[in-house]
Amino acid sequence: xxxxxxxxxxxxxxxxxxxxxxxxxxxxxxxxxxxxxxxxxxxxxxxxxxxxxxxxxxxxxxxxxxxxxxxxxxxxxxxxxxxxxxxxxxxxxxxxxxxxxxxxxxxxxxxxxxxxxxxxxxxxxxxxxxxxxxxxxxxxxxxxxxxxxxxxxxxxxxxxxxxxxxxxxxxxxxxxxxxxxxxxxxxxxxxxxxxxxxxxxxxxxxxxxxxxxxxxxxxxxxxxxxxxxxxxxxxxxxxxxxxxxxxxxxxxxxxxxxxxxxxxxxxxxxxxxxxxxxxxxxxxxxxxxxxxxxxxxxxxxxxxxxxxxxxxxxxxxxxxxxxxxxxxxxxxxxxxxxxxxxxxxxxxxxxxxxxxxxxxxxxxxxxxxxxxxxxxxxxxxxxxxxxxxxxxxxxxxxxxxxxxxxxxxxxxxxxxxxxxxxxxxxxxxxxxxxxxxxxxxxxxxxxxxxxxxxxxxxxxxxxxxxxxxx
Numbered sequence: 001x002x003x004x005x006x007x008x009x010x011x012x013x014x015x016x017x018x019x020x021x022x023x024x025x026x027x028x029x030x031x032x033x034x035x036x037x038x039x040x041x042x043x044x045x046x047x048x049x050x051x052x053x054x055x056x057x058x059x060x061x062x063x064x065x066x067x068x069x070x071x072x073x074x075x076x077x078x079x080x081x082x083x084x085x086x087x088x089x090x091x092x093x094x095x096x097x098x099x100x101x102x103x104x105x106x107x108x109x110x111x112x113x114x115x116x117x118x119x120x121x122x123x124x125x126x127x128x129x130x131x132x133x134x135x136x137x138x139x140x141x142x143x144x145x146x147x148x149x150x151x152x153x154x155x156x157x158x159x160x161x162x163x164x165x166x167x168x169x170x171x172x173x174x175x176x177x178x179x180x181x182x183x184x185x186x187x188x189x190x191x192x193x194x195x196x197x198x199x200x201x202x203x204x205x206x207x208x209x210x211x212x213x214x215x216x217x218x219x220x221x222x223x224x225x226x227x228x229x230x231x232x233x234x235x236x237x238x239x240x241x242x243x244x245x246x247x248x249x250x251x252x253x254x255x256x257x258x259x260x261x262x263x264x265x266x267x268x269x270x271x272x273x274x275x276x277x278x279x280x281x282x283x284x285x286x287x288x289x290x291x292x293x294x295x296x297x298x299x300x301x302x303x304x305x306x307x308x309x310x311x312x313x314x315x316x317x318x319x320x321x322x323x324x325x326x327x328x329x330x331x332x333x334x335x336x337x338x339x340x341x342x343x344x345x346x347x348x349x350x351x352x353x354x355x356x357x358x359x360x361x362x363x364x365x366x367x368x369x370x371x372x373x374x375x376x377x378x379x380x381x382x383x384x385x386x387x388x389x390x391x392x393x394x395x396x397x398x399x400x401x402x403x404x405x406x407x408x409x410x411x412x413x414x415x416x417x418x419x420x421x422x423x424x425x426x427x428x429x430x431x432x433x434x435x436x437x438x439x440x441x442x443x444x445x446x447x448x449x450x451x452x453x454x455x456x457x458x459x460x461x462x463x464x465x466x467x468x469x470x
Contacts, residue, residue: 108204139164140190329457336448
């Protein structure tokens with residue numbers, strides 16, 4: 001005969017087990033449903049490095065308290081912990097922390113890995129979102145690792161330099177959708193790039209190479225790494241952030257919203273004319289494959305085909321343009337061109353110098369290099385780091401900003417190279433020492449045309465865009 005108490009106990013235990021299993025199943029379903037609804041998937045299980053592999057250098061990555069910790073190692077190349085899987089369109093979020101100034105780091109997105117490169121030691125290259133602990137403070141900028149260099153230095157968005165915090169956790173959000181890459185740090189909009197070189201690749205974490213043995217063992221921390229690859233909901237930029245584009249004559253929607261427009265449409269010469277004439281030059285200037293080219297002639301200044309100018313005049317503006325020069329070439333982008341001077345050669349105006357510094361004699365003329373690339377011609381020398389100068393046959397990115405208060409800034413490949421104020425005492429002193437001293441109130445017109453110069457050498461332009469500043 002069965003014991004009724006034991007039967008009751010066994011029944012209650014089975015009922016409790018069934019209820020517990022049901023609760024666990026229900027909780028699991030809710031969690032699974034929530035993850036499926038949100039679309040986020042963890043890239044790091046907080047226990048081991050399943051799904052990841054270390055490549056290139058010999059720095060070590062370890063798991064500590066649910067974090068990935070990268071330890072710097074002296075005299076070894078950059079070390080990357082990359083996903084075994086490749087990703088195309090995605091949104092990535094993670095936390096990153098740096099405790100030491102020598103611990104430069106970054107996050108690879110659509111990163112490329114060539115295991116056979118460098119005699120079999122391998123090479124990681126491609127898009128990297130920077131973690132910069134130095135005073136330069138370019139964290140969140142976009143660096144094209146082992147390929148083109150900086151695509152988005154934070155001189156283009158100086159307000160974002162304060163977003164990254166040393167010795168604290170920083171939350172990165174990176175969107176790589178189509179040909180757009182956007183970055184945030186701690187909710188702050190940082191960089192915006194249009195580029196189509198890589199459509200897919202690895203996600204990676206970097207421990208930068210170091211040469212000082214005293215810095216060996218410095219740590220970089222990563223946690224909460226998650227990715228979303230389906231039903232993507234891109235987060236729009238709300239601020240007036242400068243957009244870098246390597247695409248031909250294309251504007252991002254954000255640029256259109258903020259008042260940017262193309263000055264060269266990539267198809268014809270609409271909006272441009274010959275200096276001192278009402279029509280576009282019949283020869284010399286060519287539009288082909290989205291590029292505006294001045295053909296080579298005899299090297300003289302505006303004596304063969306002539307300069308071209310915008311039909312419009314501008315006062316305060318933000319102008320960006322891509323240019324490529326041939327070996328030994330000379331040209332320029334002029335602004336506040338009034339066409340009122342009776343001069344021989346090129347029309348008079350302030351000039352963003354375009355020059356092959358290594359091969360054109362003008363680089364050694366003037367005063368203290370004030371006729372070199374990106375300088376305010378014959379007036380102010382551009383402070384250039386050679387690392388940010390592209391030579392003959394490569395595309396450079398120029399930018400000049402004229403604010404309503406007459407403060408003018410020149411940029412070269414995203415880096416600020418000079419700043420001055422039109423009409424200031426210092427400006428007028430420099431004019432008095434220059435070739436422009438014969439022109440009354442040189443460079444101080446309220447408005448003027450923009451000009452692309454014919455100096456007898458072959459030079460190419462594209463992505464000419466402008467925004468009027470109120």
